[in-house]
Amino acid sequence: MTDKPELLAPAGSPETFVAAYKAGADAFYLGADDFNARKRARNFSRDELKEATLFAHRNGRRVYITLNTLLYDDEFPGIIDLLSFLEEIRIDGVIVQDLGLLAMLRDHFPALPIHASTQMFCHNSQQARYLKNAGASRIILARELSLEEIRSVAAAVPLEYEVFVHGAMCFSFSGCCLFSSYLHGDSGNRGRCRQPCRRPYDAGGGAMYPFSMKDLSASSFIGELVASGVSAFKIEGRLRNAAYVSRVVGMYRALIDGAAAGGASIRAENRAAPGQRESSGGYFRGREYNRLVAAEKAGSSGELVGEVVSVKGSELVFASESEIAKGSRLRVVDGEGKMLHEGTLLDFARPRAGLYEWKLTKRMPRASRMLIYHTGESRAFRDWPAIRREAGMHKYIPLRLEVALSATECTVRAH
Known part of the structure; x- marks a missing residue:
């Protein structure tokens, strides 16, 4: 019997928290309203944070908070207030990128365990030793490491290590990319990445997607990862819907349990849903460009279900031949695949068959062509x-x- 690594699930909203819990996650990572690298996610209010943490502890699970952006000096009063609240509710760990925040946690909030974010891109034993000595109790290793490199770091510096096993990949080292900042003034290091790597570029031979990484999936060699001694397996996806989180968490729950029991390997049902990106084994198996990058097609997530007919302020009218239920998660993209809006279909009308009038909470930007993708159901909020x-x-x-x-x-x- 091998010790099981922790299965750590994304919770970008209360809906996905519930979905991950029901699917068997051991722990959840989530963000507050600010200071996290997924500001486009729904995230959690302070009341919801407290409720999620108490519920998790009552059921033997753990909750980690993502404070994984770079900070300015004038933001420290706000972060100190938040840390005091997190200490009060006994959060199980704080994921950080900023070294100044790490030092503050170590010196003034010793009850809060420090997890060094993957955005610190720890990729060798010397950096791991530095972070351990600086106060980190867990290091989330860079996604660019091979299996052998992970084993080497873990053997040289005993500590808790966490690795991503599934989800979206960055073309650049996480935390080093300034692509979005350069083009739009919105930095991924401040939680505002606009994902320019997912857009088409034309170098004279037609539009291609040279920076669009395939999604990571370690499902086919999960046994090797379990045997490596890594403490936690992490699923990316705080911008994903509850249906996706439930499916992926359930798959890895079965894989981890099977591998830890030493029984026959379980076949992973890892087929991509319609419209989702292709997957690969990431850097665990090598660094070949063609194996890692899906350069020939867009990787929009979800199933194409309709096209926008008109936009009137905060009301969006779209045509669809599909039967779309209340509570569905929908994404609006322009003709190049850039996301314009994502939300839950709640306040809407159907003036006639094939036409939907969707009332949004804010004004909708316009584009020459706007498509609607169905990214999953989002009904777990009824459980809160x-x-x-x-x-x-x-x-x-x-x-x-x-x-x-x-x-x-x-x-x-x-x-």
Whole structure:
């Protein structure tokens, strides 16, 4: 019997938190309203953060908060206030990129475990040793490492290590890319990446997607990763919908349990949903460009279900031959695949068959051509009142222990 690595799921919203819990995740990583690298995600209010953490602890699970952006000096009062709140609700770990924030956590919030973000791109044992000495209790290794390099770092510097096993990949080292910042003034290091790597570029031979990485999938060699001694397997996807998270978490739950039990390997159902990107084994198996990059076609996620007919302020009218249910997650993209909006179909009307009038919460940008993709169902939000009720039943009981040691015995008294 091999020790099981932690299965760590993305929770970009309360809906995906519930989906990941039901699918068997051991832990969840999520963001607050600010200071995280996925500002386009729904994220969590402070009340929701507290409820999610209490619910997870009551059920033997863990919650990690993503504070993985670079910070300016005038933002530290806000981050200190948030850290005090996280300490109060007993969050299980803080994922950080900024070295100044790491030092603050180490010196002033010692009860909060520090997880060095993959955006610190730790890729060798010397950097791992530095981060360990700086106070990190876990390092999320760079996605650009091979299996052998992961084993080498872990053997040289004993510590908890976390690796991504599934989801989107960056063309550049995470945390080093300035592509979005250069083109749009929106930096990935501030949680605002516009993903210019997913767009087509024409160098004279027709439009191609030379920077669009295939999604990572380690499902075919999960046994080797379990045997490597890595502490946690992480699924990327805080911008993904609940249906996707449920499917992927469930798949890796079965794979990890099977590999840890030493039984026959379980066949992974890893077919991409319609419109989703191709997958590869990432850098675990090598660095060949053609194996890692899907340069010949766009990688829009979801199933194409319609086209926008008109935009009137915050109302979007689109034509579709599909039956789209209330609660569906929809994404609006322009003709080049750039995302213009993503949301849940809640406030809408159907004036006639094949036509939808969708009322949004804000004005919609216009483009010459606008397409609608169905990215999944998002109905788990109906479960949140039950999460809140169960969270309210979880209590922490203060306990004081007195330990006395002698040459012949150890005495422990609880108060």
